[in-house]
Amino acid sequence: xxxxxxxxxxxxxxxxxxxxxxxxxxxxxxxxxxxxxxxxxxxxxxxxxxxxxxxxxxxxxxxxxxxxxxxxxxxxxxxxxxxxxxxxxxxxxxxxxxxxxxxxxxxxxxxxxxxxxxxxxxxxxxxxxxxxxxxxxxxxxxxxxxxxxxxxxxxxxxxxxxxxxxxxxxxxxxxxxxxxxxxxxxxxxxxxxxxxxxxxxxxxxxxxxxxxxxxxxxxxxxxxxxxxxxxxxxxxxxxxxxxxxxxxxxxxxxxxxxxx
Numbered sequence: 001x002x003x004x005x006x007x008x009x010x011x012x013x014x015x016x017x018x019x020x021x022x023x024x025x026x027x028x029x030x031x032x033x034x035x036x037x038x039x040x041x042x043x044x045x046x047x048x049x050x051x052x053x054x055x056x057x058x059x060x061x062x063x064x065x066x067x068x069x070x071x072x073x074x075x076x077x078x079x080x081x082x083x084x085x086x087x088x089x090x091x092x093x094x095x096x097x098x099x100x101x102x103x104x105x106x107x108x109x110x111x112x113x114x115x116x117x118x119x120x121x122x123x124x125x126x127x128x129x130x131x132x133x134x135x136x137x138x139x140x141x142x143x144x145x146x147x148x149x150x151x152x153x154x155x156x157x158x159x160x161x162x163x164x165x166x167x168x169x170x171x172x173x174x175x176x177x178x179x180x181x182x183x184x185x186x187x188x189x190x191x192x193x194x195x196x197x198x199x200x201x202x203x204x205x206x207x208x209x210x211x212x213x214x215x216x217x218x219x220x221x222x223x224x225x226x227x228x229x230x231x232x233x234x235x236x237x238x239x240x241x242x243x244x245x246x247x248x249x250x251x252x253x254x255x256x257x258x259x260x
Contacts, residue, residue: 040075041083043105050101055113056200057095057191058207061085064093064113073100073109080106089114096121096193125189126205132182135205145198153198154181154205162210184209 051071055064061084065077074080083106084090092114100112122142126135132154136147159165164184171180186208192201 036076037079040079041106043108044103046103048102048104050099052097053100054097054193054196055093055095056193056196056204058204059093059095060207061090061093068100068109071100072102073104074106080109084110120194121191122194123189123191126185126187128187130185130187132179132185135185139201142192144192144194144196144201149198150202151179151181154185154202155179157199157202159203159206162206164210164213165206186212 049072051073053067053071053073055067059067061081062077065074065080065084068074068080069077084093087110089110092110094113094116096116098112100109104112122144124138124142124144126138130138132151133147136150136154139145139150140147168180168184169177171177174180181202185202185205188208190204190208192204
C-alpha cells in the first residue's frame, strides 16, 4: 500500500513538473514576443541601411506594410499594421518614392511616410461616362502604358484583394458583356507615378471603386441598425449580415451605377 502511495505521489510530482516547464516555456515565449515587439516598434540603436521604397497611389496600410517588410525596413508587417491603426495614422500615409532606413522606429517611418514624396507624376482626369477603351487611350496619351496593356490587365489581372471583385461576373456568366472591366474603372482625377506597373495603374481605379463600395456597405449597415463603430470595423458578423439582407448587393449596384 505504501509502495502504491509513493508511486502515485511520484506521478503527481512528475505531472506537476511538466506543467511547470510548460508554463515556464509559455512565459518565456510571451516575454520574447514582447521584447521583439518593443525592439521592432522603437527601432534599432545601430545605424541601418538606406532603402528606397516606392508606394503607389491607392495603397492601403497592408500593402505598405508588406512593401516595407519586403524591402527589409521592418520585420513584421502585421505589427506595423497594428501600430499604424493604434496611432490612427492610416489616413496620413502618402504615396511616392521614400528614402527610408532599415531598423528605424515605427514613429519615424510613419513620420516620413506621412510627408508628400516628390516623385514624377502624371495627372489624368476621367469624366463620368468614359468607356474602358477611352480610359485606356487616355492612359496611353499620358505616356503611362499602351491602351492594349491597360485593357489586358484590367480584364485579365488578379484583383481579388478588393471586396467588390467577388461580385464581378465571370465571362461565362456574362456572355453579352463586351469587357469585364467596363463599369469598374471609377471616374476621378488621379495622380499616377511614372514608371509604375500597369497592374498598379489599374489597381488605382479599382481601389477607388472599392472605396465607394465600402462606403455604400457602411451606409447599408447603419440603415439596418448597426452602430457607427460596427459599421466602420466591418466585422465578419456585420459583413455576413449585410450579405444576408442584401446590403452588399445593393452597395455593389450603387457603386457600379456611379462609375458607369
